[in-house]
Structure formats: C-alpha cells, structure tokens
Amino acid sequence: MHLIQQQMNTIHIYLFGLGNVGSTLIKQILDSQQFFKENQGIDLKIVGLANSKKVLTDKDGISKDWKEVFAEQSVTRNADHFYRFSSGDLTIRIAVDATASKELSQFYPELIEHGFHVVTANKIANTLSQSFYDDLRILLQEKELSFEYETNVGAGLPIVETVRNLHKSGEQLFAVNGVFSGSLGYMFNRFSQEEVPFSEIVLDALKNGFTEPDPREDLSGNDVARKLLVLARESGLKLEFNDIAIENLVMPELRPASLNQFIDQIEKLDHSLEEKKSQLQPDEVLRHLGQLDVLNKTLTVSLQAVKKESPAGQLQGSDGFFEIYSESYAAHPLVIKGAGAGKAVTARGLLSDIIKISKATKKVFQVI
Ligand SMILES: NC(=O)c1ccc[n+]([C@@H]2O[C@H](COP(=O)([O-])OP(=O)(O)OC[C@H]3O[C@@H](n4cnc5c(N)ncnc54)[C@H](OP(=O)(O)O)[C@@H]3O)[C@@H](O)[C@H]2O)c1
Structure with a gap:
C-alpha cells in the first residue's frame, strides 16, 4: 500500500x-x-x-x-x-x-x-x-x-486571472471596459447623489483608506491607466504607459505640489467638476471609466456621462465593474462586479x- x-x-x-x-x-x-x-x-x-x-x-x-x-x-x-x-x-x-x-x-x-x-x-x-x-x-x-x-x-476581484486564463487558452480578447477604480467609483457615486463639494468627498475617501496614498494618483487617471496597462499586457499587447490616453482631473498648477500643499488647495478641484455635473441630463450620472480596446490597441481613461439605468450608472459605493468581451463573450460580456477598493x-x-x-x-x- x-x-x-x-x-x-x-x-x-x-x-x-x-x-x-x-x-x-x-x-x-x-x-x-x-x-x-x-x-x-x-x-x-x-x-x-x-x-x-x-x-x-x-x-x-x-x-x-x-x-x-x-x-x-x-x-x-x-x-x-x-x-x-x-x-x-x-x-x-x-x-x-x-x-x-x-x-x-x-x-x-x-x-x-x-x-x-x-x-x-x-x-x-x-x-x-x-x-x-x-x-x-x-x-x-x-x-x-x-x-x-x-x-x-x-x-480582491478575480480580474487579472480571468483575463490571463482567457488569453492563455487561446481566446481572442476584444475589450475590457468598466469602472476600474473603486476609489473613483466611490467618489463619483457620492458626487452624483449628494450636494457636497467634490474636494470634501476626496478628503473623506483618503481618510477611509479608499484612495492611493496620494489621491492625485487616482484623480490624475494614472492609477486606472496602470490597471489598463496591466490587463493589456496580460492580453498579450506590447504597450508603454505613454501610449494611454488619460484625462487628468488635477489641474496643472496642483500637479507639482507636495501632498500637503495639494491637500491645502484641494478646493481648486471643485469648479470644473461642478460645471460637468451641471451639464448632465436628468437621467445621467458621471462615471470614471477605463476602456481597453485590445483589437485596436487603444487604452482610454476618462470621466463620462452615462445613463443612470446603465450597469455603470447603477453602481453603488466603491464597487468595481468590469465587462470582458472576447470571442466566446462577444454578445454577452463576462461581467465581474463587487467591492473594488478597501484594505480588507x-x-x-x-x-x-x-x-x-x-x-x-x-x-x-x-x-x-
Ligand atoms: N487601499 C486600497 O484599497 C488598495 C486597493 C488595491 C491596491 N492597493 C495598493 O496597495 C498598496 C498599499 O496601499 P495602502 O493603502 O496600504 O498605502 P499606505 O496606507 O499609504 O501604506 C503604504 C506603506 O508603504 C510603506 N512604504 C513606502 N515606501 C516603502 C519602501 N520603499 N519600502 C518599504 N515600505 C515602504 C509606507 O511606509 P511609511 O509609513 O514609512 O511611509 C507605508 O507603511 C498600493 O500600491 C496601492 O495601490 C490598495
């Protein structure tokens, strides 16, 4: 035996x-x-x-x-x-x-x-x-x-492994779209629902450990851009960080400041975002989106108006939301959704x- x-x-x-x-x-x-x-x-x-x-x-x-x-x-x-x-x-x-x-x-x-x-x-x-x-x-x-x-x-959501497994199994990936940042998701969900200055929401998110150690890493779009690049490379693309089209929500004068200086002037973020909010239709909300188009090799990070009833529009709290389109998931994407930020x-x-x-x-x- x-x-x-x-x-x-x-x-x-x-x-x-x-x-x-x-x-x-x-x-x-x-x-x-x-x-x-x-x-x-x-x-x-x-x-x-x-x-x-x-x-x-x-x-x-x-x-x-x-x-x-x-x-x-x-x-x-x-x-x-x-x-x-x-x-x-x-x-x-x-x-x-x-x-x-x-x-x-x-x-x-x-x-x-x-x-x-x-x-x-x-x-x-x-x-x-x-x-x-x-x-x-x-x-x-x-x-x-x-x-x-x-x-x-x-x-903690199983995104990297899912994309890796699809690619390694010979599946052609088409695109990965969604709300890549639980931190920005949290901020824009609150900003869309509450009458609170955006800067206050950022400070609250920082205090709760939802943002990167420097919240400009989130607001600049760099953090979402890095996530897109991780998935792009996992899908077999050879690309550099500079290839990503990024909408930066931090105005140029706040970019070189130290973290403390940035926090002292954080209300400067409010004006342009209030303006974007005021331009929304009644059935729209603002969402921070990442889009990886594998076929065209383009990566885009942007703040967009989406319909309230769309999957991204319905997100709550710090939920992340990812739609993976591929040969087998062409008409009905593989969707992964859930808590997308937080220390636990x-x-x-x-x-x-x-x-x-x-x-x-x-x-x-x-x-x-
Ligand atoms: N929080 C989230 O929801 C979340 C989600 C996904 C991924 N992450 C990632 O997790 C990482 C940590 O985030 P966090 O929120 O825990 O940050 P954090 O609270 O600011 O902690 C960062 C820690 O890193 C230490 N550190 C900095 N440079 C170091 C070095 N060269 N060698 C050793 N230690 C060093 C810091 O030490 P000092 O105190 O001495 O500066 C501090 O202890 C980040 O990369 C973030 O992107 C976080």
Whole structure:
C-alpha cells in the first residue's frame, strides 16, 4: 500500500508596507494561521517587516504584539537587510509588497535573484517599461519563482486571472471596459447623489483608506491607466504607459505640489467638476471609466456621462465593474462586479496569492 504523506510547508513572509493594506494583511494572516496549518498543511510565518525607514526581523515569526515590537526593536532599513537575514535558509520565501513605491518595484529583480517569490498590490513593476516587464518574466522563469499580482486590478476581484486564463487558452480578447477604480467609483457615486463639494468627498475617501496614498494618483487617471496597462499586457499587447490616453482631473498648477500643499488647495478641484455635473441630463450620472480596446490597441481613461439605468450608472459605493468581451463573450460580456477598493478585500487578495504560491511549492511524498 502506498501512503501519501504531506509535509508541513513553512512559508517565510517578508512584508514591505505596514499601512492600510499591510497591517490588515498581518491581522488576516495571524487570525488564520491555525486554519492554514490544520486544513492546508501550510505554516505562514511573517519573519520580516519593513516600512520606508525601518525594518524588523524575527525568525520565529511575529505575533499580535507586532506594532509594539516594531516600535521598540526595528532598526534603520538597509536595502540588503532581508537577504542577509534569510541567507542560507532553505525555507520558501515570499516578499510581499504593500507599498506604492517605485523604488521597491525596481528592486524586484534583486529580490528574485536572492530566491524570493514576489506577491504585490503595487502596480508599478507591471507598468514600467515593456523591457523591464519582459526581463522580469525571463528572470522568474530562470529562477523558477512566482510573481502574483491579482490585487493590481479590482483589489480582491478575480480580474487579472480571468483575463490571463482567457488569453492563455487561446481566446481572442476584444475589450475590457468598466469602472476600474473603486476609489473613483466611490467618489463619483457620492458626487452624483449628494450636494457636497467634490474636494470634501476626496478628503473623506483618503481618510477611509479608499484612495492611493496620494489621491492625485487616482484623480490624475494614472492609477486606472496602470490597471489598463496591466490587463493589456496580460492580453498579450506590447504597450508603454505613454501610449494611454488619460484625462487628468488635477489641474496643472496642483500637479507639482507636495501632498500637503495639494491637500491645502484641494478646493481648486471643485469648479470644473461642478460645471460637468451641471451639464448632465436628468437621467445621467458621471462615471470614471477605463476602456481597453485590445483589437485596436487603444487604452482610454476618462470621466463620462452615462445613463443612470446603465450597469455603470447603477453602481453603488466603491464597487468595481468590469465587462470582458472576447470571442466566446462577444454578445454577452463576462461581467465581474463587487467591492473594488478597501484594505480588507485587498489584503485578502494578497493572502490568496500567498496561498497560491504556498500550494504550488508544497511537497507531497509517497511512502512505500
Ligand atoms: N487601499 C486600497 O484599497 C488598495 C486597493 C488595491 C491596491 N492597493 C495598493 O496597495 C498598496 C498599499 O496601499 P495602502 O493603502 O496600504 O498605502 P499606505 O496606507 O499609504 O501604506 C503604504 C506603506 O508603504 C510603506 N512604504 C513606502 N515606501 C516603502 C519602501 N520603499 N519600502 C518599504 N515600505 C515602504 C509606507 O511606509 P511609511 O509609513 O514609512 O511611509 C507605508 O507603511 C498600493 O500600491 C496601492 O495601490 C490598495
């Protein structure tokens, strides 16, 4: 008789970013550690924590008092801190990026060289140059390591994987349209329904962790543009960020300001948006839309008036909404809709990517 024996798979997690998403991820992992051990044979240990200035390592894994321990025991961050700590250790290592840092994205090749799988909520690595994108994938293949980024589009909604699976199965994708930003969705849903200045809604969304760390990343259209580019590349297109047509809602004089200066002058956003709102027909609302036309290779980010009764017009709260058109879904698109922003759904999406890698690296032994 052959017995299948499963070994406990210990996964060492090195987390960059301890903000909204990062700290929620820590809570979700600590709360489900026992569940993963008992049900899936996976022992998740968070052995490294870093913010932009400080770093903490603990080979036994952090526990619920991590905030106090980080405040007391973290040290000044060096680029190679995690490599030195993990060197010689044969455990599976996953670097998790819950930052919006370009510097960290450019560091992924080095992490991969040192044997780290990468899971990221940060869209920047996938939207740097096409050559960076291609080289990263060649390196991953050489090192036999994984890179997961489902949360790059639609937070926890399964958009990236759906588009990837359609493309990989030989399906011709035609278009992906929708409300790509849960944050902008939230802002324009409220702006359409309430008599409140747009700037107040932005500040509220920032306070609730719905926006990017700098809300101009959303309002400029750059965040939606990055999501479109992630999906375009997932559909097999070779395009650069500069190829995207983007409507920027931030006026030129507010673009170079520091975040604090921008917040001080945020009411300047109000005038032009009030004007757009006043031009709407009674059966219309404003929606911030992303449109990826795969056949014509065009990517467009814009604020548009849509009918209230249309699917985009009926969205509530911070819902994301995606319509995927392809050979099989030509007349009736594949529709994915649901909470498209927020720290809980994003952290859960990261955790799901971590589990995906943990399962793929799990060893199963046959005992004779
Ligand atoms: N919130 C959402 O709904 C949502 C949805 C989908 C995707 N995301 C993505 O998730 C990521 C994080 O968002 P968030 O809302 O959690 O941001 P956040 O609250 O502003 O937190 C960002 C964290 O990143 C840290 N950080 C910045 N640069 C770093 C570096 N070079 N190395 C290590 N840590 C660094 C910051 O440290 P300091 O405190 O020291 O500056 C902070 O702890 C972003 O890429 C965002 O696009 C968020």
